[in-house]
Each structure stands twice: as C-alpha cells, then as structure tokens.
Amino acid sequence: MRAVVALSILLGAAAAGCAEEVKAPYDPGVCYALTLPADGEPVFNVVARDQTQIEFCAARLEEMRVRFLRLGGSTREVTGSYQGRFIFVDGRGVSYGSRLDGVRFFALARTGDGRLAVPQAIERETNGLSIIEEQAPPAFPAG
Template sequence: MRLFPILAASVLAATALAGCEKQTRAPFEAGVCMHVIEQPDGTLKFNPVERNVPSMELCAASLEGMRIRFMRLGSPTRELTGAYQGKFIFVEKEGIYLGDTYEGARFMSLVRTGDGRLAVPGAIRQVQ
C-alpha cells in the first residue's frame, strides 16, 4: 500500500524535471527552408534560405549546398543547422539528422556515401 505514493511521487518528480529542460522549437512556416544560427547569448536566429520548398529533403539538400559553398570560401565550419516546417535539420559529417527540438534527440535521415553524397540509410549495398 505504501509503494503507490512513493511511485506516484517519483513519476511526478521526473515529469517536473523534464518540464524544466530547455526545449527550443523551430518556427512553422510552410515551405520555408531556414538556416539557424546560435547567437552568443544562446538564442537562435532563423534566416530564410529558400521559399516554396516542397519537402524536408529538398531543404536539407539546399542546406548541404550552402555548407559546401561556405567550405569553398574557407569557412572552418563543417556542420550547420537548419529548420523546415517546425523541425530542425542538422547537417553533420556523418549525414543529415532531424529533431523536434534544438536540444533534444536527433534521428538519422540521410547518410553520407563513401564519396560524400547523401543517400537514404540502407539504400546503397556494399559489394563483397
């Protein structure tokens, strides 16, 4: 009988702590692909890169092109962050990751092939 109040208190405490975590969400603007820049004060600035983008994959491709152009200009930055319709897009060395929040979990969307191109995970089979 005494276990229930302890269990309920534990669940309530865990829920309260999860509510205290910072969870920055991306703005939802239909069809707008954005580049996200973290400011020195920790806030995020959302700059539109392209409008009327029909899918998240095309937004990720635009961000990848932007990353490559930055590198050609001598930028030391190898990773960048974008946003599309309420989701964050993280362009990293291993591939493209998606996340619901800036600080939260990220999920693999596209992986880099051996020559640096992006592909759907598992789409390219290795010949043995």
C-alpha cells in the same frame, strides 16, 4: 543536510524548467538556417522558399555548407529547420529532430564520395557481402 541537498536539486530543476526552449518556426515551405550566438537569441535565416519536402530543405542546407567551405569557412555542421522540425547536417549525413537537444532521426547518409543518399540505398562491403545481399540464416538440424 538531506533537506538542503533536496532543496537545491528542486531549485535547480525548477530553474532548468524555466529555461526558454528554442522552437523551430512553422512556415509552410520555408527552409531556415539556424545561428546560435553564444550570448543572444537564436536567429533563423531564410535559405529557400517553396520547398515541398524536408529532404529538399536538407539539400539546400548541404549546398550552403559546401559553399561556405569552398569560400574558406570552417563550419562543418549546419543546423536548420523546416516546418517545425530541426535539420542537422554534419559529416555523417542528415538527421531530423523535434528539439535541438532531443533525439535525432537519421535520414540521409553520406556515400563514399560525399553525396547524400537514403541509407538503405548504400551498399557497404561487410565480409565480402553487401548489406543488401545478406546470406540466409543457417538452418537448424531437425531434432
């Protein structure tokens, strides 16, 4: 019985390893929007060319997301790519990753009015103090 379970686990792992991983295109300065159809190949559509930084590509994807919502669309999350990296735009902000299903690096946060900003630039009130104006840690008594 153990041999059958071990064999099925190995076959499942081998089949998962053979699955084709989606790779982001690496065209310098080109920003793509990614469409993942339920039954087909992923499609990368050009959103903008001559983008000098990944943040500019994220801004173009956010602009596209907002325009679709204003036209009556319901898609609140957009996935794109820029020079081999994936960009994820959602309600929290923008994050980057090297794989679709991998770890994401949080890069831009939403401000109170919905704009995108670097997380360190946003002040949030916590116990009457902003994150930037933290109190010094309490001093320990000399002993």
